[in-house]
Amino acid sequence: MASTPTITIHVAGPLRTYCAGAAQLSVSAGTVSAALEDLERNQFALYRNLCDETGRLRRHLNVFVNSDNMRDLDGIDTMLAPGDVVTILPAVSGG
Amino acid sequence: MADRVILTIGTRKGVFVADAAKPRRSFALRGPFGPGVPVYSTLIDTRGTPRLYASSCNPFFGMKVLRSTDLGKSFKETKSAPAFPKEDGRALANIWSLEAGSGKKDLWCGVEPASLFKSHDGGDSWEMVPGISNHEHARKWQPGAGGLCMHTIIRDGNRVHLGISTGGHYLSEDGGDTFRASNGGVGAGFAPDPYPEFGQCVHKIARHDDAPDRLYMQNHGGWAEWTGPGGPRPDIGVLRSDDYGHSWRSIAKGLPSDFGFPILVHPHDADTVYVMPLDPATRSCPGSAPAVWRSENGGDSWSRLSRGLPKKQSYFTVQRDAMDIDRLMVPALYFGTTTGQLWIGREAGEQWDCLFDSLPPIHNVKVEVV
Numbered sequence: 001m002a003s004t005p006t007i008t009i010h011v012a013g014p015l016r017t018y019c020a021g022a023a024q025l026s027v028s029a030g031t032v033s034a035a036l037e038d039l040e041r042n043q044f045a046l047y048r049n050l051c052d053e054t055g056r057l058r059r060h061l062n063v064f065v066n067s068d069n070m071r072d073l074d075g076i077d078t079m080l081a082p083g084d085v086v087t088i089l090p091a092v093s094g095g
Numbered sequence: 096m097a098d099r100v101i102l103t104i105g106t107r108k109g110v111f112v113a114d115a116a117k118p119r120r121s122f123a124l125r126g127p128f129g130p131g132v133p134v135y136s137t138l139i140d141t142r143g144t145p146r147l148y149a150s151s152c153n154p155f156f157g158m159k160v161l162r163s164t165d166l167g168k169s170f171k172e173t174k175s176a177p178a179f180p181k182e183d184g185r186a187l188a189n190i191w192s193l194e195a196g197s198g199k200k201d202l203w204c205g206v207e208p209a210s211l212f213k214s215h216d217g218g219d220s221w222e223m224v225p226g227i228s229n230h231e232h233a234r235k236w237q238p239g240a241g242g243l244c245m246h247t248i249i250r251d252g253n254r255v256h257l258g259i260s261t262g263g264h265y266l267s268e269d270g271g272d273t274f275r276a277s278n279g280g281v282g283a284g285f286a287p288d289p290y291p292e293f294g295q296c297v298h299k300i301a302r303h304d305d306a307p308d309r310l311y312m313q314n315h316g317g318w319a320e321w322t323g324p325g326g327p328r329p330d331i332g333v334l335r336s337d338d339y340g341h342s343w344r345s346i347a348k349g350l351p352s353d354f355g356f357p358i359l360v361h362p363h364d365a366d367t368v369y370v371m372p373l374d375p376a377t378r379s380c381p382g383s384a385p386a387v388w389r390s391e392n393g394g395d396s397w398s399r400l401s402r403g404l405p406k407k408q409s410y411f412t413v414q415r416d417a418m419d420i421d422r423l424m425v426p427a428l429y430f431g432t433t434t435g436q437l438w439i440g441r442e443a444g445e446q447w448d449c450l451f452d453s454l455p456p457i458h459n460v461k462v463e464v465v
Contacts, residue, residue: 014130015156049156052186053179060155090155 004028005082012089018045033076035086060091100421103147104431105134105459110149112167119427122450128170129161138193139463150190158187160218174219177204177212191244205245209236209259227274232293236262239296246415247300251307256300256340263295266340280343282331284318289325298356299415303365310336311368316353317375335394346394351381357418362426366393371413379410387444403447416459431457
């Protein structure tokens, strides 16, 4: 039976205040969804910035697995491999 | 002895604070505070050591509540913001009103989608108030153009008045445990039934401590020309109640438009009420000439206050919480515009001056003397 991969979550600058200043978090998760659930359990203040009360990822955030936007993969069901880097960034905006 | 006039100015790009000595000759501006996101509600809590609060409506990372304990020299996030229970199925979309509660650290907060929350610790933790948030009507309310917002919270002993757009006026007489729709005489222009039980697009409600049975309401007017089912609905936009909000009657006669957003009562005279009539289509002042209108007889007649305001070619909107009045002996009014000007109406609105002319679009203006 394969073990749950350990991946890295890169925390965007404005969000580091919600996880004691950490720029990266190491999480054991097999999917993006599982990684968010881990944050809900262990980094709730950070999680609340990423997901609303219903558990849905906030609308104006993009999640990248390595360099790929998860929406071009399998969304929050995207599988993670050991050493993957998950980066959560606000969508670009202007005007 | 009170010695400073403090303004909180909620804008599209954070909250500003301005203050002045009592003569109000000039105001010093600080800010913006927060991460450059919209601020739709502020509160200057003068109970004990003054505290300033501001909602911070972050489109990326969700809603926050900011608090200042140094009269607006700095703000920090409270430990949490209102949030629906996970199983509720709703998610907080905006924070529209912050009001002081009965206990020293009690706060009330109206949000979008329209619901009410309370804090007992100055905004560090919040609980939903089920009597209105889970009211049998709650899932039937509809959003107006600004969203489905609970924008008005008025506490009067065991009575609590709420304004919801679009939901109408809801009244509790048991301290906020239970609420009922209380919209007798409040018209709606966007439904076949001109006087539904609930669902009206109430824009703002105001009252005065000296006349607790009396309430003034700016409702969504502008329906005099309606020719569809139910017929025209003239003058439904500015209303008055004399029975704690159980029934309402129009006081719009004499105004150039019954559409508008804010409504205020003079701090020392319950008969003196202020509105800012707007064209219902453009939501700017009729004739592109801004003016605040004042009644000194409870709405029986109105007069125009415009000295110092632009006389033409002015197309801003003043939003529902963007006008306030201070409590000095001869009070001053203040309004902020969607084009970023902050105006002061000295001598109770007789003379207007622009305090700041290039702020971001303004959603909210509150004033207190501390």
